[in-house]
Amino acid sequence: MATHAGGLTATRPVRVQGLVRGFGDRTVLDGLDLEVGAGEFVALLGRSGSGKSTLLRTLAGLDGAVTGSGLVDVPDNSSVVFQDARLLPWQRVLDNVVLGLRGSDAPERGRAALAEVGLAGRERAWPSELSGGEQQRVALARALVSEPELLLADEPFGALDALTRLRMHDLLRELCARHRPAVLLVTHDVDEAVTLADRVLLLDAGRIAVDLAIDLPAPRSHRQPRFLAYRESLLRALGVDQTEG
Numbered sequence: 001m002a003t004h005a006g007g008l009t010a011t012r013p014v015r016v017q018g019l020v021r022g023f024g025d026r027t028v029l030d031g032l033d034l035e036v037g038a039g040e041f042v043a044l045l046g047r048s049g050s051g052k053s054t055l056l057r058t059l060a061g062l063d064g065a066v067t068g069s070g071l072v073d074v075p076d077n078s079s080v081v082f083q084d085a086r087l088l089p090w091q092r093v094l095d096n097v098v099l100g101l102r103g104s105d106a107p108e109r110g111r112a113a114l115a116e117v118g119l120a121g122r123e124r125a126w127p128s129e130l131s132g133g134e135q136q137r138v139a140l141a142r143a144l145v146s147e148p149e150l151l152l153a154d155e156p157f158g159a160l161d162a163l164t165r166l167r168m169h170d171l172l173r174e175l176c177a178r179h180r181p182a183v184l185l186v187t188h189d190v191d192e193a194v195t196l197a198d199r200v201l202l203l204d205a206g207r208i209a210v211d212l213a214i215d216l217p218a219p220r221s222h223r224q225p226r227f228l229a230y231r232e233s234l235l236r237a238l239g240v241d242q243t244e245g
């Protein structure tokens with residue numbers, strides 16, 4: 001099994017060496033190396049089935065059933081967000097946010113986190129009373145209220161409509177600029193990766209095949225020629241034929 005060593009390297013919240021992960025006969029991650037620096041925003045692209053979720057779940061310590069080996073070093077205080085918000089339906093919004101928090105200031109911190117994601121005043125709502133985008137805002141508040149050193153995000157905006165997704169990009173960028181967690185964001189969306197990340201990785205054949213630093217000033221616009229150049233080179237690496245559609 002992979003070694004899960006909590007937070008050994010303060011300057012490198014994520015350090016993965018020689019990670020091998022498989023299901024039965026099938027090897028999904030094949031000697032993968034990865035480092036994410038403090039406060040660095042890294043997006044992870046890859047074709048469907050390339051192992052992105054497997055990697056994220058391994059970092060989150062959520063993959064008990066698989067076999068494998070290698071070194072995985074992540075901070076103890078990591079948070080995870082998924083495509084679905086995974087709120088407890090029988091708990092009010094504020095209670096969902098402070099679920100893992102200790103201390104008498106938890107409600108106050110929870111309220112502040114909800115205000116940061118634009119949900120001040122909705123503390124006593126039930127999850128079912130919120131839209132999908134609002135539920136995802138609650139999930140972000142819950143993830144960030146503990147001031148994690150690492151935020152792991154698996155397609156967090158994948159189920160949202162295009163306009164809501166763009167709003168969530170702005171929100172996530174703001175939140176990350178303020179709280180500075182290291183981020184590993186799994187996404188199918190090349191534009192999302194180039195818009196948000198300091199570095200974009202491409203997972204292929206069980207390893208990181210492309211490691212591309214995105215050197216673009218904020219705010220990033222999809223019309224910038226350099227944005228388009230990054231987009232094109234990543235689409236090419238993914239094997240997407242850009243002459244189609």
Ligand SMILES: Nc1ncnc2c1ncn2[C@@H]1O[C@H](COP(=O)(O)OP(=O)(O)OP(=O)(O)O)[C@@H](O)[C@H]1O
Nearest residue numbers: 023028046047048049050051052053054055065188
């Ligand atoms: N619990 C499991 N049992 C058996 N095989 C699994 C399991 N989880 C994932 N796999 C297999 O591992 C491979 C990688 O899956 P994974 O979900 O990590 O890919 P992904 O890159 O996240 O895909 P997608 O982009 O479609 O979500 C796939 O072939 C998948 O079928």
